[in-house]
Amino acid sequence: MNANKIPDIIIGRLPVYLRALQRMADSGLKTTSSQELGELVGVSAAQIRKDISQFGEFGKQGTGYAIVYLIEKLRGILKVDKIWDVALIGAGDMGHALAHYQGFANRGFRVVMVFDNDKSKIGKNVGEFTIEDTAHLVERIKPAGIKTAMLTVPATAAQSVADQLIQAGVKAILNYAPISINVPNNVKVQYIDPSIHLQRMTFYL
Amino acid sequence: MNANKIPDIIIGRLPVYLRALQRMADSGLKTTSSQELGELVGVSAAQIRKDISQFGEFGKQGTGYAIVYLIEKLRGILKVDKIWDVALIGAGDMGHALAHYQGFANRGFRVVMVFDNDKSKIGKNVGEFTIEDTAHLVERIKPAGIKTAMLTVPATAAQSVADQLIQAGVKAILNYAPISINVPNNVKVQYIDPSIHLQRMTFYL
DNA sequence: TAGATTGTTAATCGATTAACAATC
DNA sequence: TAGATTGTTAATCGATTAACAATC
Known part of the structure; x- marks a missing residue:
């Protein structure tokens, strides 16, 4: 992961994903899929997967993404795991x-x-x-x-x-x-x- | 000009151009160029010209754009020539x-x-x-x-x-x-x- | 006229989507 | 196992840039 190579347009979508994931976590959900998250934020499932995969392999085939884990990762990437x-x-x-x-x-x-x-x-x-x-x-x-x-x-x-x-x-x-x-x-x-x-x-x- | 064919990303830039042009007009300027406007809003001159030319030929070779005239056109396009x-x-x-x-x-x-x-x-x-x-x-x-x-x-x-x-x-x-x-x-x-x-x-x- | 700048074309660059092997 | 879903590749689509003839 080299920050310089990530397109800014992808960075711009990550906070939107993060916001939706935090909302899911608050309502007690444990896992989600690129399709479910995509419908929530108005982005295609393929794009969600592509965006997230720029930074690592955070999902699991068959089951999708563990919400709390993905939140942690996104907060780290965006550097908002601090105040x-x-x-x-x-x-x-x-x-x-x-x-x-x-x-x-x-x-x-x-x-x-x-x-x-x-x-x-x-x-x-x-x-x-x-x-x-x-x-x-x-x-x-x-x-x-x-x-x-x-x-x-x-x-x-x-x-x-x-x-x-x-x-x-x-x-x-x-x-x-x-x-x-x-x-x-x-x-x-x-x-x-x-x-x-x-x-x-x-x-x- | 068919609204359906204009990319939304261009529509998104027009209000920014309009805002800068109104500011220029307020300060008494009469004409501007794609280069000058571009520097002001952080967009390339080529893109300014391309964006504007989607809607008509509003400039003049050699002299650029008449500010008040371009403002009128942009306000019409964006439908903010009404309240x-x-x-x-x-x-x-x-x-x-x-x-x-x-x-x-x-x-x-x-x-x-x-x-x-x-x-x-x-x-x-x-x-x-x-x-x-x-x-x-x-x-x-x-x-x-x-x-x-x-x-x-x-x-x-x-x-x-x-x-x-x-x-x-x-x-x-x-x-x-x-x-x-x-x-x-x-x-x-x-x-x-x-x-x-x-x-x-x-x-x- | 000479210089400046548009509008537009073609080339380049970048982003999105579709598809699928890998695998949980 | 069978079904679901990821990560990734290749193809498609779209946006930006460079260049220049036209012309004010």
Whole structure:
């Protein structure tokens, strides 16, 4: 298994498989098949098998995959068998929702810091966090060794905050700002923009 | 131009082009090239040209694309040259953030109804909306002709709410619930799950 | 005109599917 | 054993890139 050779499109499907498997495990199921999992997530059985087999032989002919075992393997592959500290920049409505979000538990992440550049917000609390000044972002994130951040600032601020995050050593940015940002090759960005996602569907209406 | 022949992966890039073009227009630019736009959004110039040329000849040799004209065309293609009414189901933190979200303006959408099944929330206000009972979802959405909805309910409720939305005639669902849902072929779903997006990046850390 | 840039073709590259031997 | 299902190969399908004539 050489990470460099695995297509990113396969990596993108693994978290979806993992989510479905965890749900199966929660409901008490012990084993599943590529066909059953495929129906659940909307992917062909052949593709499920091909994707998983990139990383090892985790199934058994005749019986399929042991769910808990496969979950362990996928968590290891995706490196979410540990908890990643996440910095949140932008304490608007979306930032608040993410600071309170329960969906990071057991998925490998926890928010540990919240920043904003609005003087009227700095020092206030969001859930269990005290909003810090974005001006201190680098000096706070770098020594903490934080590699992951979520960006919920206005589009106009996104690139400059992203630059600071990169300077602070962040290598993965989940960008909620409605703008494409430029980052070095060794930094990953994922985009969440509800308008973009909706516009992708209206074409078919 | 036959919609059925356009690959979905191209449709998925058009909103990103549109977003960048609108930003260019806002900053006063008049024309752009496939190369300039490509650098901005992280796509090759050849791909930009190929994607756009699926729908017509919108550029000019030597000078490139007139930004406002291309915006008009893309908005027409994506059918966001009108405003789509959107129903929001789930008035938790994420639902509140989306109800207040300013980012739908000028992008083709507006939230018009908010539902929840929590008796303690029904009747309360979220921004300009009064939270309605999910039990009345079909009878409210269907006569209003709403085709687009956002789902911010718990995973356990997602499939049954999706079924009701489909019954109400909704054809496009933006699903924030952390679970894959099954829908008929003529209904589109897009998924937003911050943990999934983060897990897609931790592989590379 | 000379330079720039499109739209499109052909070539390349990559992803998905079908099929089946291996084997639990 | 018989049935089920994996892992993998080869074939198919689809997407991206490179290159360039057309032309603004």
